[in-house]
Amino acid sequence: xxxxxxxxxxxxxxxxxxxxxxxxxxxxxxxxxxxxxxxxxxxxxxxxxxxxxxxxxxxxxxxxxxxxxxxxxxxxxxxxxxxxxxxxxxxxxxxxxxxxxxxxxxxxxxxxxxxxxxxxxxxxxxxxxxxxxxxxxxxxxxxxxxxxxxxxxxxxxxxxxxxxxxxxxxxxxxxxxxxxxxxxxxxxxxxxxxxxxxxxxxxxxxxxxxxxxxxxxxxxxxxxxxxxxxxxxxxxxxxxxxxxxxxxxxxxxxxxxxxxxxxxxxxxxxxxxxxxxxxxxxxxxxxxxxxxxxxxxxxxxxxxxxxxxxxxxxxxxxxxxxxxxxxxxxxxxxxxxxxxxxxxxxxxxxxxxxxxxxxxxxxxxxxxxxxxxxxxxxxxxxxxxxxxxxxxxxxxxxxxxxxxxxxxxxxxxxxxxxxxxxxxxxxxxxxxxxxxxxxxxxxxxxxxxxxxxxxxxxxxxxxxxxxxxxxxxxxxxxxxxxxxxxxxxxxxxxxxxxxxxxxxxxxxxxxxxxxxxxxxxxxxxxxxxxxxxxxxxxxxxxxxxxxxxxxxxxxxxxxxxxxxxxxxxxxxxxxxxxxxxxxxxxxxxxxxxxxxxxxxxxxxxxxxxxxxxxxxxxxxxxxxxxxxxxxxxxxxxxxxxxxxxxxxxxxxxxxxxxxxxxxxxxxxxxxxxxxxxxxxxxxxxxxxxxxxxxxxxxxxxxxxxxxxxxxxxxxxxxxxxxxxxxxxxxxxxxxxxxxxxxxxxxxxxxxxxxxxxxxxxxxxxxxxxxxxxxxxxxxxxxxxxxxxxxxxxxxxxxxxxxxxxxxxxxxxxxxxxxxxxxxxxxxxxxxxxxxxxxxxxxxxxxxxxxxxxxxxxxxxxxxxxxxxxxxxxxxxxxxxx
Numbered sequence: 001x002x003x004x005x006x007x008x009x010x011x012x013x014x015x016x017x018x019x020x021x022x023x024x025x026x027x028x029x030x031x032x033x034x035x036x037x038x039x040x041x042x043x044x045x046x047x048x049x050x051x052x053x054x055x056x057x058x059x060x061x062x063x064x065x066x067x068x069x070x071x072x073x074x075x076x077x078x079x080x081x082x083x084x085x086x087x088x089x090x091x092x093x094x095x096x097x098x099x100x101x102x103x104x105x106x107x108x109x110x111x112x113x114x115x116x117x118x119x120x121x122x123x124x125x126x127x128x129x130x131x132x133x134x135x136x137x138x139x140x141x142x143x144x145x146x147x148x149x150x151x152x153x154x155x156x157x158x159x160x161x162x163x164x165x166x167x168x169x170x171x172x173x174x175x176x177x178x179x180x181x182x183x184x185x186x187x188x189x190x191x192x193x194x195x196x197x198x199x200x201x202x203x204x205x206x207x208x209x210x211x212x213x214x215x216x217x218x219x220x221x222x223x224x225x226x227x228x229x230x231x232x233x234x235x236x237x238x239x240x241x242x243x244x245x246x247x248x249x250x251x252x253x254x255x256x257x258x259x260x261x262x263x264x265x266x267x268x269x270x271x272x273x274x275x276x277x278x279x280x281x282x283x284x285x286x287x288x289x290x291x292x293x294x295x296x297x298x299x300x301x302x303x304x305x306x307x308x309x310x311x312x313x314x315x316x317x318x319x320x321x322x323x324x325x326x327x328x329x330x331x332x333x334x335x336x337x338x339x340x341x342x343x344x345x346x347x348x349x350x351x352x353x354x355x356x357x358x359x360x361x362x363x364x365x366x367x368x369x370x371x372x373x374x375x376x377x378x379x380x381x382x383x384x385x386x387x388x389x390x391x392x393x394x395x396x397x398x399x400x401x402x403x404x405x406x407x408x409x410x411x412x413x414x415x416x417x418x419x420x421x422x423x424x425x426x427x428x429x430x431x432x433x434x435x436x437x438x439x440x441x442x443x444x445x446x447x448x449x450x451x452x453x454x455x456x457x458x459x460x461x462x463x464x465x466x467x468x469x470x471x472x473x474x475x476x477x478x479x480x481x482x483x484x485x486x487x488x489x490x491x492x493x494x495x496x497x498x499x500x501x502x503x504x505x506x507x508x509x510x511x512x513x514x515x516x517x518x519x520x521x522x523x524x525x526x527x528x529x530x531x532x533x534x535x536x537x538x539x540x541x542x543x544x545x546x547x548x549x550x551x552x553x554x555x556x557x558x559x560x561x562x563x564x565x566x567x568x569x570x571x572x573x574x575x576x577x578x579x580x581x582x583x584x585x586x587x588x589x590x591x592x593x594x595x596x597x598x599x600x601x602x603x604x605x606x607x608x609x610x611x612x613x614x615x616x617x618x619x620x621x622x623x624x625x626x627x628x629x630x631x632x633x634x635x636x637x638x639x640x641x642x643x644x645x646x647x648x649x650x651x652x653x654x655x656x657x658x659x660x661x662x663x664x665x666x667x668x669x670x671x672x673x674x675x676x677x678x679x680x681x682x683x684x685x686x687x688x689x690x691x692x693x694x695x696x697x698x699x700x701x702x703x704x705x706x707x708x709x710x711x712x713x714x715x716x717x718x719x720x721x722x723x724x725x726x727x728x729x730x731x732x733x734x735x736x737x738x739x740x741x742x743x744x745x746x747x748x749x750x751x752x753x754x755x756x757x758x759x760x761x762x763x764x765x766x767x768x769x770x771x772x773x774x775x776x777x778x779x780x781x782x783x784x785x786x787x788x789x790x791x792x793x794x795x796x797x798x799x800x801x802x803x804x805x806x807x808x809x810x811x812x813x814x815x816x817x818x819x820x821x822x823x824x825x826x827x828x829x830x831x832x833x834x835x836x837x838x839x840x841x842x843x844x845x846x847x848x849x850x851x852x853x854x855x856x857x858x859x860x861x862x863x864x865x866x867x868x869x870x871x872x873x874x875x876x877x878x879x880x881x
Contacts, residue, residue: 003092005366015374015375024079025298030195032188034191052204056203056212061120069113093314093318097155098155108141150184155314156313158237179233183234186223187223198291201284213283217271220271220290227264260301260304267293311403319408332407336409357420382422386608395414396685435703440836454489460482460598461819461824462482463711464827472522478520479520481560481599485557486555486820490863498556503547507543510567512535514563526649571617574601574706579594579595580593605696612626627646631646653665658674661802675734680735680750687754694724706834710831710832711827711840718789725756732761733767733796807825812872812874816873829854
């Protein structure tokens with residue numbers, strides 16, 4: 001970063017490169033092909049002794065000189081000026097690496113000029129043989145100039161062995177040298193034919209004019225065929241990652257990639273038509289059309305060549321923003337501003353953050369992006385992002401989007417750039433508002449320890465069921481909460497009762513009609529292939545009804561209850577309370593009753609990165625704007641048409657494509673399973689963060705309306721990463737299993753992720769999501785010894801399968817479920833709920849008058865009527881072996 005900055009705003013660097021370079025390249029190729037055109041046609045005129053044809057060559061020579069030498073020379077100087085101010089570091093590298101090649105090319109260029117001037121001004125003053133020698137010399141020198149320039153231009157895309165110390169010759173005769181030279185030679189000949197069409201209409205002699213048109217047609221159609229073949233050869237030698245950027249359909253450049261065969265076909269067909277006898281006016285029109293097609297053909301090639309280099313200006317050596325790959329780690333350590341000698345910004349403070357961001361934009365982005373300009377305008381590309389999303393987008397550059405250089409700078413500088421784009425260019429985006437929820441009371445059901453015969457325990461098995469309520473756009477998880485219960489007959493030897501009893505449930509008032517506030521039922525058939533009645537879930541359960549025996553778990557359950565966090569009187573409450581009742585079968589005698597929270601939240605934080613408002617009360621829910629932005633991102637990166645499908649009234653279930661164990665969805669087995677795809681993708685944008693990265697998506701931000709992590713671990717300040725690992729670790733454990741299943745996409749998402757909770761990737765144990773989760777006994781080795789809250793780490797030791805998950809695990813007796821006494825994951829007793837401190841602690845308060853786990857602190861008498869002298873429930877790690 002040793003050169004001063006050319007501050008580009010409306011017209012970014014890409015605009016000037018496109019404006020000057022493509023025009024010059026078109027004219028420069030004409031200078032080569034036309035150099036052969038002139039002596040060939042002069043020879044033909046001499047052979048035919050055709051004065052009209054010789055006169056045409058003379059007049060064409062004048063046109064050729066003015067266009068190639070005068071205009072071409074001006075655009076050539078324009079290229080040097082443009083690249084020296086837009087890409088000074090790269091220009092310096094090219095000059096120093098190929099100084100003798102440049103000197104040689106300039107000698108050839110000087111010889112071109114002299115030859116062409118002699119050829120034009122001595123056209124009728126030299127004998128024909130000498131004049132033709134000068135013409136042929138011009139062509140030789142012009143082609144040798146192309147030879148030299150082709151080596152340097154090709155080096156920028158395919159430096160080959162130069163990167164590993166191969167030196168000048170390895171860089172010059174790089175892998176694309178020969179296919180590039182052949183392609184450009186064919187292009188030069190084709191363009192000569194196109195310009196021949198353009199000037200041929202001035203020939204008055206009809207037969208001579210027809211002869212020139214026929215010859216020019218051959219000069220066009222034969223090189224077009226050759227150019228297509230050489231172009232195929234050229235693309236075949238590109239680095240695999242560069243070729244992938246051109247062929248991935250999701251890339252913006254694909255439209256240009258598809259243009260090549262159409263442009264080539266147009267040139268071939270219309271060039272062939274020019275062989276026929278046509279009216280003079282028709283030929284003039286076709287000549288102009290052919291010239292435009294030719295310009296488009298070479299312009300498209302140059303655009304694709306430039307695009308294939310991205311994110312580099314010199315492949316593998318220097319990024320398009322002039323930062324060398326070797327300097328990247330150092331700049332991330334020391335900072336980009338400190339390394340830019342011409343940047344006049346001191347240490348970043350709150351006062352100068354936007355100014356620092358503006359300078360960082362010029363250093364990092366302006367070489368490609370304009371501000372409100374015609375090319376790569378940064379404004380529409382970043383309009384949707386709030387600050388968190390913009391910061392994440394910058395952090396993920398060069399990972400998921402390979403055409404972008406990776407971020408070079410400190411985290412503080414990255415945030416300053418994000419703030420400049422969001423606040424400086426877009427005027428800011430509203431953040432999340434802090435929420436102080438109401439303190440709701442909950443009635444604790446009565447229990448008489450001396451008289452009551454039964455204890456009824458109820459729980460939700462997930463601790464938080466998240467709903468992606470963007471039903472008209474896409475669905476990740478539907479409203480589908482599960483309630484479980486176990487009925488224990490108290491006694492000297494308590495017994496779990498499953499026969500001769502009936503259990504039922506009902507939700508608290510205000511939550512009975514979720515269809516009133518939800519579009520789920522309107523789109524259920526499209527999404528799930530079934531249309532349950534309003535307020536009834538996908539498994540046939542409503543907000544009131546019977547529970548069914550689950551013999552495998554020795555409990556009762558009600559599956560997929562479609563409760564939503566929107567009470568009838570308005571507002572947001574993610575913790576509706578259900579009452580569960582046990583009655584004697586046949587008589588209906590009440591045996592026991594209890595209550596439990598069924599946590600369900602729509603505070604999924606897609607809008608934190610994808611923009612848009614919250615859907616409900618500026619607190620929660622995925623709005624249509626946010627949902628549609630997510631679809632557009634998916635379409636752009638994965639070549640899908642989900643946004644158009646949603647616009648047509650056909651939303652999609654994510655698991656219809658991605659396999660997912662939680663729904664038992666097979667999806668497309670070739671694709672990554674849904675948790676691996678989601679976490680693997682987003683980890684590339686949210687690396688280097690702690691538990692806050694989890695809260696960007698999951699409903700757990702400290703000042704949010706849900707705060708789902710509310711159990712004993714939260715009270716001990718044990719965040720997400722202590723069990724699940726940092727986001728990179730979490731993603732790698734999921735992706736590693738997918739990679740072992742032969743899914744190549746996993747490797748692409750893993751490429752830029754570095755483990756943080758393990759020494760290396762090999763040390764991370766792969767896992768199947770939902771079925772293999774952190775094992776409680778990793779930290780809780782001995783039930784009588786409290787784990788160290790500061791050092792215990794649950795990451796990387798997984799349960800063996802769904803049957804060994806905490807929520808499905810029985811105690812030592814094999815009858816009681818651990819979760820029945822300890823409560824849901826993320827809400828283990830004692831839990832603190834934002835909507836009322838003890839809203840999650842109903843059962844402990846009901847049965848033992850405290851908020852500890854059932855039976856803790858000597859409360860065995862909740863179920864045991866005889867004194868207990870041994871731990872009959874817990875099983876330590878040693879006993880498991």
